[in-house]
Amino acid sequence: MKSKTGIVAIAATYALGLSLPLLAQQETTTDIGTFDRASAEKAFKQRPYSPYAGRSFPTRPFFGDTHLHTSFSMDAGAFGARLGPKEAYRFAKGEEVTASSGQPAKLSRPLDFLVVADHSDGMGFFPLLLSGDSKMLAYPQGRKWYDMIQTGKGAGAAMEIVVSFSQGTMDPGLLPLPGTSAYRSAWRETIKAAEEANEPGRFTAFIGFEWTSNTAGNNLHRNVIFRDGGEKASRIEPYTTQKPLGSDNPRDLWKWMQAYEDKTGGELLTIAHNGNLSNGRMFPIIEPGTGRKIDREYAETRMKWERLYEATQIKGDGETHPFLSPNDEFAGFERWDKGNLDLSEVKKKEMLEFEYVRSAYRNGLKLESELGVNPYKFGLVGSTDAHTGLTAVEEDNFFGKTTSSEPSPERAMHPFIKNEKEKTVVMAWETSAAGYAGVWARENTRESLFDAMARRETYATTGPRMVVRFFGGFDFNPADAGSRLPAEVGYTKGVPMGGDLLGAPAGKSPTFLVAALKDPIGANLDRYQVVKGWLDAKGALHEKVYDVVWSGNRKAGSDGKVPDVGNTVDVANASWTNTIGAPELIAVWKDPDFDPAQRAFYYGRVIEIPTPRWTAFDAKRFGVKLPKEVPMTVTERAYTSPIWYTPARR
Amino acid sequence: MGVIGKVLREPLVHFIVLGAAVFGAFQLLGERGAPAEGKIAITPGKVEHLVTGFTRTWRRPPTAKELDGLVEDHIREEVFYREALALGLDKDDTIVRRRMRQKLEFLAGDATAIVAPTDVELQAWLERHPDKFRIEPSFAFSQVYFSRARGGESAAVVASKALAELERTKAEAAPPDLGEATLLPREMPLSAVGEIGRVFGDDFARQVARLEPGRWAGPVPSGYGWHVVRVSQRATGGPRPLAEVRDAAQREWQAAKSREVVDATYAKLRGKYTIVVEGAASP
Numbered sequence: 001m002k003s004k005t006g007i008v009a010i011a012a013t014y015a016l017g018l019s020l021p022l023l024a025q026q027e028t029t030t031d032i033g034t035f036d037r038a039s040a041e042k043a044f045k046q047r048p049y050s051p052y053a054g055r056s057f058p059t060r061p062f063f064g065d066t067h068l069h070t071s072f073s074m075d076a077g078a079f080g081a082r083l084g085p086k087e088a089y090r091f092a093k094g095e096e097v098t099a100s101s102g103q104p105a106k107l108s109r110p111l112d113f114l115v116v117a118d119h120s121d122g123m124g125f126f127p128l129l130l131s132g133d134s135k136m137l138a139y140p141q142g143r144k145w146y147d148m149i150q151t152g153k154g155a156g157a158a159m160e161i162v163v164s165f166s167q168g169t170m171d172p173g174l175l176p177l178p179g180t181s182a183y184r185s186a187w188r189e190t191i192k193a194a195e196e197a198n199e200p201g202r203f204t205a206f207i208g209f210e211w212t213s214n215t216a217g218n219n220l221h222r223n224v225i226f227r228d229g230g231e232k233a234s235r236i237e238p239y240t241t242q243k244p245l246g247s248d249n250p251r252d253l254w255k256w257m258q259a260y261e262d263k264t265g266g267e268l269l270t271i272a273h274n275g276n277l278s279n280g281r282m283f284p285i286i287e288p289g290t291g292r293k294i295d296r297e298y299a300e301t302r303m304k305w306e307r308l309y310e311a312t313q314i315k316g317d318g319e320t321h322p323f324l325s326p327n328d329e330f331a332g333f334e335r336w337d338k339g340n341l342d343l344s345e346v347k348k349k350e351m352l353e354f355e356y357v358r359s360a361y362r363n364g365l366k367l368e369s370e371l372g373v374n375p376y377k378f379g380l381v382g383s384t385d386a387h388t389g390l391t392a393v394e395e396d397n398f399f400g401k402t403t404s405s406e407p408s409p410e411r412a413m414h415p416f417i418k419n420e421k422e423k424t425v426v427m428a429w430e431t432s433a434a435g436y437a438g439v440w441a442r443e444n445t446r447e448s449l450f451d452a453m454a455r456r457e458t459y460a461t462t463g464p465r466m467v468v469r470f471f472g473g474f475d476f477n478p479a480d481a482g483s484r485l486p487a488e489v490g491y492t493k494g495v496p497m498g499g500d501l502l503g504a505p506a507g508k509s510p511t512f513l514v515a516a517l518k519d520p521i522g523a524n525l526d527r528y529q530v531v532k533g534w535l536d537a538k539g540a541l542h543e544k545v546y547d548v549v550w551s552g553n554r555k556a557g558s559d560g561k562v563p564d565v566g567n568t569v570d571v572a573n574a575s576w577t578n579t580i581g582a583p584e585l586i587a588v589w590k591d592p593d594f595d596p597a598q599r600a601f602y603y604g605r606v607i608e609i610p611t612p613r614w615t616a617f618d619a620k621r622f623g624v625k626l627p628k629e630v631p632m633t634v635t636e637r638a639y640t641s642p643i644w645y646t647p648a649r650r
Numbered sequence: 651m652g653v654i655g656k657v658l659r660e661p662l663v664h665f666i667v668l669g670a671a672v673f674g675a676f677q678l679l680g681e682r683g684a685p686a687e688g689k690i691a692i693t694p695g696k697v698e699h700l701v702t703g704f705t706r707t708w709r710r711p712p713t714a715k716e717l718d719g720l721v722e723d724h725i726r727e728e729v730f731y732r733e734a735l736a737l738g739l740d741k742d743d744t745i746v747r748r749r750m751r752q753k754l755e756f757l758a759g760d761a762t763a764i765v766a767p768t769d770v771e772l773q774a775w776l777e778r779h780p781d782k783f784r785i786e787p788s789f790a791f792s793q794v795y796f797s798r799a800r801g802g803e804s805a806a807v808v809a810s811k812a813l814a815e816l817e818r819t820k821a822e823a824a825p826p827d828l829g830e831a832t833l834l835p836r837e838m839p840l841s842a843v844g845e846i847g848r849v850f851g852d853d854f855a856r857q858v859a860r861l862e863p864g865r866w867a868g869p870v871p872s873g874y875g876w877h878v879v880r881v882s883q884r885a886t887g888g889p890r891p892l893a894e895v896r897d898a899a900q901r902e903w904q905a906a907k908s909r910e911v912v913d914a915t916y917a918k919l920r921g922k923y924t925i926v927v928e929g930a931a932s933p
């Protein structure tokens with residue numbers, strides 16, 4: 001996977017006619033003659049006169065969701081989801097469907113791609129239970145739940161099912177497991193729905209599933225995405241967490257992925273999510289279950305498969321936490337930090353460092369200096385994790401996390417997760433209408449999108465479809481920001497998001513060409529920031545947020561921070577105006593505090609002006625009054641995959 | 651396929667044959683007279699029907715005691731049903747009337763589900779419904795972007811002046827330094843209206859679709875600012891080839907056919923009646 005990407009990158013460099021100073025001055029004698037600059041130039045054409053001809057870099061981002069559940073997921077079915085993968089793809093393509101709660105639902109505009117990622121454990125459980133399958137009713141639990149559903153006690157049944165599943169007290173015979181005909185048919189249906197919905201060039205329907213390692217309620221969930229079509233995907237069945245067929249240890253998942261690739265010649269990658277609910281286990285330094293410090297093999301394997309991380313979704317945002325980033329005014333966005341997934345264990349401050357993206361990037365630098373490999377060199381996407389079959393997370397069109405939280409006057413005030421013993425509760429109004437993945441691919445196909453994900457040329461958005469560029473190199477100058485073709489300059493003089501900068505030339509600092517364009521139907525932009533993290537000579541880790549370009553005539557203070565953009569939100573009417581902010585931001589920024597001997601990472605963060613949160617739309621449309629503690633505005637944002645700087649080896 | 655085959659596949663024929671069978675059965679019954687007033691026969695077939703129904707709901711066959719209960723309940727239902735009919739309680743009951751109508755409509759509409767259309771029929775249907783499955787019209791254009799006021803003039807005015815200058819010089823390509831640098835593509839290759847909408851917003855795409863190709867026009871507003879636009883190429887949309895949309899078209903065809911058959915059946919049946927609207931207010 002990586003080697004292929006590497007070759008593409010090299011080929012692209014040639015195709016763009018880059019001067020390669022080191023190579024260019026050399027002659028190499030091969031068995032078909034001497035290869036020098038002149039012959040190379042003949043083989044690889046000069047840049048054509050037309051700036052648009054032969055352009056092979058991505059010109060627009062594709063937006064999608066890498067994480068959607070349907071009725072095939074056991075918990076989704078329990079909460080009343082009746083839409084399956086077929087309907088989920090139809091909805092993502094922009095068609096109107098009837099939600100499980102009976103109301104019509106439609107997106108403001110189609111998405112470009114979707115991964116239906118149902119839980120592999122118990123896949124197809126609900127459609128089977130509801131149909132009164134005789135094998136399921138042969139078990140006392142199955143009999144009981146079926147009768148409860150038939151007699152109108154579906155909600156109670158759902159709770160029992162979810163609890164018994166997460167606590168491991170469900171009769172193993174009830175779980176449709178790989179190898180049974182029920183399981184096979186659910187997987188076949190999943191594949192069939194994707195194959196039918198996939199329209200290369202127009203809409204990409206990926207095949208995928210979620211591996212839901214959730215031991216004791218600690219979230220180590222990962223989505224597995226196939227580059228391949230049904231022919232290869234149907235040669236296996238998804239990997240589960242229940243022993244003995246499956247395992248809750250990520251290392252075993254990676255082994256299974258390797259076995260798939262060996263068997264079929266296909267390609268997979270995986271995207272983890274909700275480190276915020278892992279209670280210190282998502283980005284560990286000490287490997288859970290072993291008590292040992294993670295080793296080189298762990299780091300290498302993790303980086304081979306875990307190319308991306310889902311940084312924002314309905315169950316909270318994962319960029320950073322105010323405890324970890326006390327000097328970042330925009331930290332603490334849509335925060336979920338009360339405990340693990342089922343709140344069976346409350347959060348302790350020392351867990352946070354191993355849960356959030358930014359601290360993982362920081363620890364990754366340190367681990368790389370010790371192990372030689374950075375296990376946390378992942379790119380970023382946002383996705384929904386909705387359990388409704390509806391990838392609907394626009395603030396004014398939010399269909400909630402589960403079928404019971406689809407639009408209704410009461411939905412915001414339902415307890416979403418409750419633990420009586422720990423006396424903790426997460427309310428439904430705390431669910432966040434987020435997010436989507438932006439992918440810089442050349443064309444809208446499984447192959448092209450997958451390859452862009454594998455090379456981390458992606459960004460996360462909390463919902464709006466803003467266009468975000470982030471290029472790093474050593475030669476960008478301020479005039480590049482005024483270029484008519486910023487992307488052309490970006491790809492020619494630097495690397496895009498997800499890339500690497502190695503060994504700074506003497507006397508030079510990294511420079512970045514940053515640009516963002518607002519969502520065509522969305523709110524204006526407040527500012528574009530660059531977040532830097534680095535490892536100093538003493539082995540201490542640091543981070544800093546730089547305001548790089550912003551709207552209007554605001555002046556940065558002596559601390560470099562730009563004042564607040566203001567707020568035009570009319571909460572009562574759930575409206576705002578684009579009278580503040582800017583539709584587009586572009587600049588070149590040079591790291592003012594650069595030390596070429598120190599490892600560092602840089603990523604872009606784009607902040608929108610404040611807009612009404614989904615709760616404000618609920619309050620207005622249903623005419624309900626929500627308590628004071630419910631936030632009614634939101635500052636949507638985007639996070640790019642980082643560009644990493646690694647010092648040259650001495 | 652022969653003529654007979656074609657006739658046999660015609661849904662209306664199915665319905666008429668089915669209908670004739672149902673009516674025929676009633677007539678036969680009628681000739682033989684209604685079932686004897688005082689007799690309720692529990693045939694083995696009836697018992698089997700009850701057992702099947704129970705098993706479907708409870709996922710197991712009934713016990714002997716349960717079966718007795720089922721039979722007893724069935725007899726009770728039959729007695730009340732007959733007495734209710736004799737009293738004419740089915741008349742003027744909205745629910746019964748609706749249910750009867752629904753049953754007959756389903757019966758008529760269902761007949762089409764077993765008939766698959768031929769490619770020729772589907773093709774003809776696609777041509778009659780060009781809007782159901784069509785390729786969107788596409789446009790290629792150049793755009794120059796203005797968002798900032800300059801020298802006391804609003805962005806819209808600055809854009810209008812730039813447009814006037816382009817018209818005066820009859821330039822095909824705008825000078826590279828005209829307008830503001832932007833991430834928005836200055837040249838949009840031939841793209842469907844929906845695709846243009848995803849980049850510039852749907853309102854902008856709709857306006858561009860109305861521009862005359864080959865000349866600079868605007869300024870066209872978008873969520874970003876103002877644009878002076880020159881459409882260079884236009885491809886009209888059209889129906890998509892059958893092969894691409896066959897499954898979806900067949901579903902739509904069957905749904906439409908089913909509605910047609912129900913309507914045709916209704917028209918035919920209605921013809922049997924003389925409708926008198928009494929005391930209708932004269933216009």
